[in-house]
Amino acid sequence: MTSLSPLLKQATPVVVDHASGCWIHGQDGRDYLDFTTGIGVTSTGHCHPRVVEAAREQVGKIIHAQYTTVMHQPLLDLTERLGQVLPEGLDSVFYANSGSEAVESAVRLARMATGRPNIVVFQGGFHGRTVAAATLTTAGTRFAAGFSPLMGGVHMAPFPYAYRYGWDVDTAIDFALRELDHLFATRTSPADTAAFLIEPVLGDGGYLPTPPRFLQGLRERADEHGILLVLDEVQAGCGRTGRFWGHQHADVAPDILLTAKGIASGFPISAMAASEALMSRGWPGSQGGTYGGNAVAAAAGCATLDVIRDEGLVDNARVRGDQLRAGLDALAADVDAIGDVRGLGLMQGIEFTTADGRPDAATALAVQQGTTAHGLLTLTCGPLGNVVRVMPALVVSEEEIELGLQRFRATVEEVVPG
Numbered sequence: 001m002t003s004l005s006p007l008l009k010q011a012t013p014v015v016v017d018h019a020s021g022c023w024i025h026g027q028d029g030r031d032y033l034d035f036t037t038g039i040g041v042t043s044t045g046h047c048h049p050r051v052v053e054a055a056r057e058q059v060g061k062i063i064h065a066q067y068t069t070v071m072h073q074p075l076l077d078l079t080e081r082l083g084q085v086l087p088e089g090l091d092s093v094f095y096a097n098s099g100s101e102a103v104e105s106a107v108r109l110a111r112m113a114t115g116r117p118n119i120v121v122f123q124g125g126f127h128g129r130t131v132a133a134a135t136l137t138t139a140g141t142r143f144a145a146g147f148s149p150l151m152g153g154v155h156m157a158p159f160p161y162a163y164r165y166g167w168d169v170d171t172a173i174d175f176a177l178r179e180l181d182h183l184f185a186t187r188t189s190p191a192d193t194a195a196f197l198i199e200p201v202l203g204d205g206g207y208l209p210t211p212p213r214f215l216q217g218l219r220e221r222a223d224e225h226g227i228l229l230v231l232d233e234v235q236a237g238c239g240r241t242g243r244f245w246g247h248q249h250a251d252v253a254p255d256i257l258l259t260a261k262g263i264a265s266g267f268p269i270s271a272m273a274a275s276e277a278l279m280s281r282g283w284p285g286s287q288g289g290t291y292g293g294n295a296v297a298a299a300a301g302c303a304t305l306d307v308i309r310d311e312g313l314v315d316n317a318r319v320r321g322d323q324l325r326a327g328l329d330a331l332a333a334d335v336d337a338i339g340d341v342r343g344l345g346l347m348q349g350i351e352f353t354t355a356d357g358r359p360d361a362a363t364a365l366a367v368q369q370g371t372t373a374h375g376l377l378t379l380t381c382g383p384l385g386n387v388v389r390v391m392p393a394l395v396v397s398e399e400e401i402e403l404g405l406q407r408f409r410a411t412v413e414e415v416v417p418g
């Protein structure tokens, strides 16, 4: 009998039968409140009727046109629709399939456009699993261990992870900016640096919002030295944080913005946006791919953007995110094992620590696995695996957040009895 490769590790034992909105109906006959959304993908909930209808209709027209051979209308429409939400000046869009591919596209463009070799990433960032993306990923050695040599030209600077350092946020930001300047003096000169690559909220690295003043510090240095600021919005984008883009909390303009996941409610499509002037500094025809910008995925993307707009989902993410956060903060006040709660909107992380303040991965894992038994799906994250993350769909209701909080509290109280 053939079986699935053990290279895949599944966070829950659930096998889905069907799903709708915030609910997954398992083959075991149980209903699970899904606070994982396929790792932040099903932004409009599972199988939103308008997304389903758009995809169904497109399947009957053309499934695959191959965008370097034949152009198709859904991709032109998606480009126009994205133009309504992209930051000003990012008026040119390139499409691929996955977040990793979008990240690689940005590296390729940044190197070509600047003629410089090096990329600076920030400790704890997650950017994907292909060789280049894994090289850029510092959210845990497990993503790159065992298959070196990796790509050259990648240098890591500290991220202002205040809780881990045991400092206040300003001290952590000052430290991280100072160390970045020191990296320029010791490892990669600004003249050799093509780009900074960072997430507005570290995702797999621990659900850590990037402090606005840190992003502003990167922008200043980018402007001073002609370095490109690449924002990886693959997980934090498309309304999840309560603003359409995660970086809008910081009022900082990217040179290149990467999006995927939430943009098409589950269909695989990713995009890299930049100014036309920057895009034209890459070599024409240097990027492409067989499946990039697939017609069905693009149609689902248009429907997703319409649903986000028409149902006011960015506002809902903010309001429901506040509710979620308030409930988690209240829980943390009652439970010593929760050291930190943080996040933006519907992207919240709960960091577990031992009585003497050390990271506690065993408790985080027990909580994450325990929520499944209580009918709530959650995930862990962080380099040490001691953070539980929740990321409900943007359509989540007040009652569903309340129910999720109740189930989460019941699990935590079971795992770490008062």
Ligand code: PMP
Residues within 6 Å of the ligand: 039, 097, 098, 099, 100, 101, 103, 126, 127, 128, 129, 199, 203, 204, 232, 233, 234, 235, 236, 260
């Ligand atoms: N960037 C970020 C911020 C991500 O969260 C992810 C996926 N978790 C990726 C890139 C990689 O995306 P993919 O798995 O689609 O290659």
